[in-house]
Amino acid sequence: MKKILLISLAMVFALAPGVWAGKAFPSRNITAAVVWGAGGGTDTCVRIITAEMQQFLGVNINVINKTGGVAGSIGMSHAFGQKHDGYTLCGLSESNVTAGVQGGWDKKFDVWDTFIVGGSPDVLSVTADSPYKTIQDLIEAAKKDPKSIKAAASGAGSIHHLNLLAVENGSGAKFNFIPYKGSAPAQNAAMTGEVNVVITSLAEQQQLLRGGKLRALGMLIPNSFDVADLGTIPSAFDAYPGLSKYLPISQAIGFAVPADVPADVKAVLVDAFKKGMATEKVKTWAKENYYQLSGKTGAESKAVFDALESNFAWTLWDLGAATIDPASLGIPKP
Amino acid sequence: MVLLFERLGSFFDIVLGLATHPESLAILFGSVLLGIIFGAMPGLTSTLGVALLTALTYSMDTNLAMVCLLSIYVGGTYGGSYASILINIPGTAASAATALDGYPLACKGEGGRAIGLTTTASAIGTIISMLFVVSISPIISRFALQFTSFEFFLLAFFGILISGTLTSPDLVIKGWIAGFLGLFLACIGRDQLQFYPRFTYGFAELESGIEVVPVLIGAFGIPQIIGVLKDKVHIGKAKELQRILPEFGTVLKNIPAIVRSALIGVGIGSVPGIGEDIAGWVSYGTAKNTSKHPETFGKGELQGVIASETANNACVGGAMIPLLNLGIPGSPPAAMLLGALMLHGVTPGPMITFEHPTFILEVAAILLLASVAMWITGMVLAKQVVKVLKIPTQIFMPIIGMLCIIGSYSLGLNIFNLYLMLPVGIICYFLTEMGYPIAPLVIGVILGPMADENIRRALMVSQGSFMPVFTRPVSLILFLIIVWTIASQLPWYKRKIAQLKQSFFKKK
Numbered sequence: 074m075k076k077i078l079l080i081s082l083a084m085v086f087a088l089a090p091g092v093w094a095g096k097a098f099p100s101r102n103i104t105a106a107v108v109w110g111a112g113g114g115t116d117t118c119v120r121i122i123t124a125e126m127q128q129f130l131g132v133n134i135n136v137i138n139k140t141g142g143v144a145g146s147i148g149m150s151h152a153f154g155q156k157h158d159g160y161t162l163c164g165l166s167e168s169n170v171t172a173g174v175q176g177g178w179d180k181k182f183d184v185w186d187t188f189i190v191g192g193s194p195d196v197l198s199v200t201a202d203s204p205y206k207t208i209q210d211l212i213e214a215a216k217k218d219p220k221s222i223k224a225a226a227s228g229a230g231s232i233h234h235l236n237l238l239a240v241e242n243g244s245g246a247k248f249n250f251i252p253y254k255g256s257a258p259a260q261n262a263a264m265t266g267e268v269n270v271v272i273t274s275l276a277e278q279q280q281l282l283r284g285g286k287l288r289a290l291g292m293l294i295p296n297s298f299d300v301a302d303l304g305t306i307p308s309a310f311d312a313y314p315g316l317s318k319y320l321p322i323s324q325a326i327g328f329a330v331p332a333d334v335p336a337d338v339k340a341v342l343v344d345a346f347k348k349g350m351a352t353e354k355v356k357t358w359a360k361e362n363y364y365q366l367s368g369k370t371g372a373e374s375k376a377v378f379d380a381l382e383s384n385f386a387w388t389l390w391d392l393g394a395a396t397i398d399p400a401s402l403g404i405p406k407p
Numbered sequence: 408m409v410l411l412f413e414r415l416g417s418f419f420d421i422v423l424g425l426a427t428h429p430e431s432l433a434i435l436f437g438s439v440l441l442g443i444i445f446g447a448m449p450g451l452t453s454t455l456g457v458a459l460l461t462a463l464t465y466s467m468d469t470n471l472a473m474v475c476l477l478s479i480y481v482g483g484t485y486g487g488s489y490a491s492i493l494i495n496i497p498g499t500a501a502s503a504a505t506a507l508d509g510y511p512l513a514c515k516g517e518g519g520r521a522i523g524l525t526t527t528a529s530a531i532g533t534i535i536s537m538l539f540v541v542s543i544s545p546i547i548s549r550f551a552l553q554f555t556s557f558e559f560f561l562l563a564f565f566g567i568l569i570s571g572t573l574t575s576p577d578l579v580i581k582g583w584i585a586g587f588l589g590l591f592l593a594c595i596g597r598d599q600l601q602f603y604p605r606f607t608y609g610f611a612e613l614e615s616g617i618e619v620v621p622v623l624i625g626a627f628g629i630p631q632i633i634g635v636l637k638d639k640v641h642i643g644k645a646k647e648l649q650r651i652l653p654e655f656g657t658v659l660k661n662i663p664a665i666v667r668s669a670l671i672g673v674g675i676g677s678v679p680g681i682g683e684d685i686a687g688w689v690s691y692g693t694a695k696n697t698s699k700h701p702e703t704f705g706k707g708e709l710q711g712v713i714a715s716e717t718a719n720n721a722c723v724g725g726a727m728i729p730l731l732n733l734g735i736p737g738s739p740p741a742a743m744l745l746g747a748l749m750l751h752g753v754t755p756g757p758m759i760t761f762e763h764p765t766f767i768l769e770v771a772a773i774l775l776l777a778s779v780a781m782w783i784t785g786m787v788l789a790k791q792v793v794k795v796l797k798i799p800t801q802i803f804m805p806i807i808g809m810l811c812i813i814g815s816y817s818l819g820l821n822i823f824n825l826y827l828m829l830p831v832g833i834i835c836y837f838l839t840e841m842g843y844p845i846a847p848l849v850i851g852v853i854l855g856p857m858a859d860e861n862i863r864r865a866l867m868v869s870q871g872s873f874m875p876v877f878t879r880p881v882s883l884i885l886f887l888i889i890v891w892t893i894a895s896q897l898p899w900y901k902r903k904i905a906q907l908k909q910s911f912f913k914k915k
Binding site (some may be wrong): 110113114116117120141143146175176177223228229230249251252253254257258260261262264265266267268279280281283284285286358361362389392393394396 | 733868
């Protein structure tokens with residue numbers, strides 16, 4: 074019995090191409106494990122970019138979803154637990170940087186080497202019948218009567234909540250923050266009139282803005298943004314330059330490989346990624362879906378994720394929503 | 408008027424187009440069947456089915472992907488009734504109310520008849536809901552915008568309360584206690600608003616909260632298995648050669664009940680975030696309360712089965728209304744559907760009628776075809792499925808036990824779910840023995856997060872005031888219904904009513 078097992082094992086190894094020969098990367102299919110659910114922003118993004126990358130790599134990239142745990146910790150642990158050979162990518166987003174301080178992940182985020190596809194910028198909007206026509210109207214009203222204006226965003230410590238906090242810090246206004254379980258319910262609440270202000274991403278809000286159900290007051294990025302049949306949404310920075318100290322806090326959706334993957338393998342992935350990002354298909358998709366493409370890799374994307382990690386981790390710690398002291402993970406204060 | 412006819416014309420064009428296209432027909436029947444299997448297996452739900460197929464349909468054309476996903480949704484919602492009726496373990500939470508009368512019917516040997524009738528009622532329910540999607544969905548989605556945090560809380564609370572009221576064999580308070588146990592279980596994990604860990608005791612597995620599926624399986628499955636094996640209950644006294652196809656007269660007689668249940672389903676489905684499970688209960692409750700013979704409910708009343716099954720299928724169409732018009736999913740599977748649509752580059756919302764002019768009609772056409780496919784598949788399957796009752800319980804129950812374990816584990820392939828399912832099941836067995844109904848506990852786990860999250864948010868919005876409950880029309884109505892539901896169970900209220908009746912008759 075043992076003999077048969079040994080022989081068959083040997084056969085498997087002998088037949089598996091590239092295992093012994095040390096052929097150039099990639100010699101077999103690559104798996105991308107997305108830590109968020111199918112159909113979500115991260116999932117869509119990873120599927121789009123990997124579909125383009127496989128043309129340049131010459132092998133398939135199979136996308137699977139490994140969800141659950143704390144801030145996607147199950148998917149990250151799974152991908153990190155595979156061989157660090159570049160054959161397993163981990164599809165993730167900025168929100169995963171909180172897994173550490175929430176006790177789902179015992180490492181600092183820089184054990185990953187990230188590839189950022191991009192993200193949709195956040196926009197601050199009010200209900201369609203709101204008396205506030207410009208961002209100044211709103212901020213001045215909120216300053217006059219602090220905490221009287223209700224602002225919706227997804228749960229405490231989410232990226233949209235961080236954007237709201239940054240608006241408060243940068244403008245001096247104080248809102249009554251009402252958390253929701255995601256962007257869709259937050260937008261719904263704005264439409265029902267339960268809240269006055271809502272912050273979600275432009276991709277999530279564009280239909281309601283263009284349908285006249287909500288009114289955009291300002292983009293939370295340094296530049297304005299053109300939206301089809303709506304015109305230009307100005308940047309909130311124009312009226313409140315102080316915001317540039319705290320913003321933008323943008324989504325960073327993409328994928329990652331463990332940082333200790335061999336440099337030549339990484340180089341192949343970076344090359345395919347850059348080529349994929351430059352394709353017409355990715356560009357069209359981004360434009361149609363109101364995404365801003367980034368294309369950052371290596372040291373550039375590390376800087377982005379370091380900043381996000383420190384911002385998220387310390388904000389959660391200050392809110393009392395973190396279980397692990399960010400200092401103990403070596404995360405510097407923002 | 409001309410516009411309406413034009414709409415109808417293009418609607419039938421789409422229906423014909425899909426029905427004569429071999430590939431879409433194959434996908435239609437395949438997905439409905441897959442959905443029924445998902446629904447009938449305890450542990451696999453239509454939400455999971457839609458989620459799994461979302462990834463598979465990525466490379467398909469948008470239309471075909473929608474055929475696939477909507478069919479599995481319709482099939483999955485209907486399939487839950489099989490397990491409820493035949494083994495008293497609801498295949499999905501949506502069909503928990505069906506077990507109340509379906510299982511007694513099966514014990515009487517009328518399982519086939521019950522399935523035949525629910526299949527027809529489910530199909531009619533889906534079609535009625537489809538009519539609403541085509542005709543007045545913008546009006547309904549405006550009604551759905553009346554629901555803010557207070558209304559969501561009251562609705563969730565009402566759902567738990569009504570399932571407690573309806574399922575208690577002796578004292579109603581026992582049903583409520585079970586409901587509140589479920590509410591407590593729902594509190595475990597990170598709270599959704601401030602992300603604070605509650606009752607997690609440092610277990611990472613508890614952080615994301617108690618999963619509904621293992622609780623559902625454990626709570627219904629294990630007591631049933633122990634009970635049947637212990638008492639040697641013979642379920643399968645099924646008559647030979649029983650008729651599956653319901654008599655036309657029976658269907659006709661129940662049309663008012665079917666329409667009423669379908670309306671309830673559409674209404675509840677169109678409210679964002681709540682779905683088939685609560686629709687089934689509310690419809691069952693309404694049927695029982697308006698019935699001339701409420702005492703027959705729970706003992707094998709066909710109307711009870713019709714009420715919950717029609718409503719949960721009508722909910723599918725209802726859930727499409729806010730999804731298509733506002734981009735807000737009306738139920739958990741609809742949330743998965745939203746993701747799938749985004750993947751195909753369709754963003755539902757107010758602009759959808761401009762960007763994809765025929766999309767809403769396409770969805771309606773698929774719903775119509777899916778309900779027809781479901782009816783045909785159901786009629787063919789029912790005859791075979793009823794045969795499982797002929798399997799001796801000594802063999803059948805261990806198989807069910809295996810399925811329970813696989814069902815719990817398959818959810819995220821997480822071994823922790825088994826550690827959750829077994830104790831919950833054993834506790835529930837003892838609760839059943841003491842006369843506590845189990846359904847409210849499960850409904851509590853399902854609706855608990857909604858109740859908890861919304862009452863806290865409502866108070867944040869109103870800055871601690873409960874006044875909006877009385878000043879907002881919808882919440883006032885819901886509040887009064889809740890008060891009446893509780894009061895009608897109190898002894899002094901019953902006495903007062905009896906007195907009133909007596910004095911009324913005396914005067915005569």
